[in-house]
Amino acid sequence: NAGVTQTPKFQVLKTGQSMTLQCAQDMNHNSMYWYRQDPGMGLRLIYYSASEGTTDKGEVPNGYNVSRLNKREFSLRLESAAPSQTSVYFCASSESRGPPYNEQFFGPGTRLTVL
């Protein structure tokens, strides 16, 4: 039981390059989330998927797209990376978006640097 896995762990991009961050969970959770973590700002929600087949914007969606490929997988795409997107990205999942199951389980993170 791996929980939430993310690939890659580290990535360096040049401005304008694109890439996809992958996330998978094996807990049969309905809801999945993408956050970015920046120093002094905590975690900010980029996009979430309340259930398979649905996605919605979070606080900071600009410059990102997501795909909920199936119940297990939720990917985050940067179409044209910018230095402002240098951050640590966390994927999370929860059994459902509402209580009492909205405890979230996090992946190990992807450290992305955009030059």
Place this chain on the structure above:
Amino acid sequence: AQSVSQHNHHVILSEAASLELGCNYSYGGTVNLFWYVQYPGQHLQLLLKYFSGDPLVKGIKGFEAEFIKSKFSFNLRKPSVQWSDTAEYFCAASLLTGGFKTIFGAGTRLFVKA
């Protein structure tokens, strides 16, 4: 706008000292409250949570937190910290309306000196 404020960004303690990390949220409705911990090099994991009932909740590793509704606070406490408690601690509030949005605080980095 809803927000979660953590009072201290950095805390340094000696082993066996007592710990209290402050957390306040700004939201008038019903919330679920969480403390997550991120140990060095590891991912975030749940420390404890409050949904309803007894406002004093106990979590893993001897941590506890008290929900004080009148003060919009959910402070984290531990009577005697250990070196292994060195980590970053995040308070989070899950709003029970408007799509169950979860808002995280900026985090508090705790360093415990051996």
